[in-house]
Amino acid sequence: MRDRYRPLVARLGCHSDLVDLLWEVQAESGTSHAYVMPGVAGGDARRHPGLLGADLECLDGVWRVARVLPGESSDPAARSPLAAPGVNVRAGDVLVDVDGRPVDPVTGPGPLLAGTAGRPVELTVDPADGSGRRSVVVVPLADEGPLRYHHWVAGRRARVRELSGGRLGYLHVPDMQAGGWAQVHRDLLVEMAKDGLIVDTRENRGGHTSQLIIEKLSRRIVGWDRIRNGGTESYPQAAPRGPLVSVADEFSASDGDIVNAAFQALKLGPVVGVRTWGGVIGIDGRYALVDGTGVTQPRFATWMEGYGWGLENHGVDPDVEVVCTPQDWAAGRDPQLDEAIRIALAELSEHPAATAPPFDEL
Secondary structure: OHHHHHHHHHHOOOHHHHHHHHHHHHHOOOOOOOOEEOOOOOOOHHHOEOEOOEEEEEEOOEEEEEEEOOOOOOOHHHOOHHHOOOOOOOOOOEEEEEOOEEOEOOOEOOHHHEOOOOOOEEEEEEOOOOOOOEEEEEOOEOOOHHHHHHHHHHHHHHHHHHHHOOOEEEEEOOOEOHHHHHHHHHHHHHHHOOOEEEEEOOOOOOEOOHHHHHHHHOOOOOEEEEOOOOOEEEEOOOOOOOOEEEEEOOOOOOHHHHHHHHHHHOOOOOEEEOOOOOOOOEOOOOEEOOOOOEEOOOOEOOOEOOOEHHHOOOOOOOOEEOOOOHHHHHHOOOHHHHHHHHHHHHHHHHOOOOOOOOHHHO
16 A cells, blocks of 8 residues: 555655645555644744633624633633633623723724733723723633533533433543543532433543443442431442433544443443444554654554444444434534433433432431
8 A cells, every 4th residue: 555655755745745645545544543643833822812711792893791601610721711800701791902902893802812821911891780991900711622611511411400300410521531530520429429320422532441431330339328427328439329321422432432332231321312433443642753743553453242343433323313413503402412311310210219228227
């Protein structure tokens, strides 16, 4: 295959052409995780936008704050600049100036915030409550991703609580790496204490911790600990008390595929959603080219009960298929999560959650 593509080398005009060619060669293996990652510099930091952790809207040439994301105190990367102590900018407030420069009615504050990530910036705002124009100092973000992610998770959890009457817990697993493992433990004890649990692996970026996740989900309560002047804890701790339902989508990838296949093989509960990504031939990022370009090689194949070697290039078939259409997404609907909640509640009606024995039996 290398000989087949070699004649194209003489036609390369730039490094990007080389990267494209390497992608073509890598693709001939027909496996997932066949990547070419050019060692590109991050660009001019002076032009990187500073982000305020808020949604803005323009009404009649005036730029207002439509929503301030609340932030997550347990994650330093998910701070909310406008909600910082002493700032207190709220929805409806008008952004007037950035560092003394007026906000343009067409382009908004974006150009004025270029290069401000991580350093103090003075904003002049007109509060919506009419209390009078004031100036505040904020430190914009370079990346709103963690902030918006936690806001999305909080919204999903609130939906689960609402539709289940508080009976179901909700855990989102964003990846199978250190960040995802931390996210699981951020809420594990509280969510596992509910009667049932929704495990959401949608858009899981993969990694290597699926065995740890499955170990947690496979626990079975065999005892209880009663605490003097306190509550009751299950033995083992953080074990499911009732039905489990996994939610997966086409972006549940790599170890996100594997965790759902294991979920099915161990009969922990149904998988709801659509067929997962289908890439389980893994890599280790062992090699790089002399210019810093990373290239990958298929190294770890996965066989799973129920799929054999066929999980690669196919993915996990859901037990209950539910498609989230673009129209659903645009309207803020989540039919996959709603169906998972319905299934979990139906299972609870047939098989109630484990509960501690009466205290008066001690």
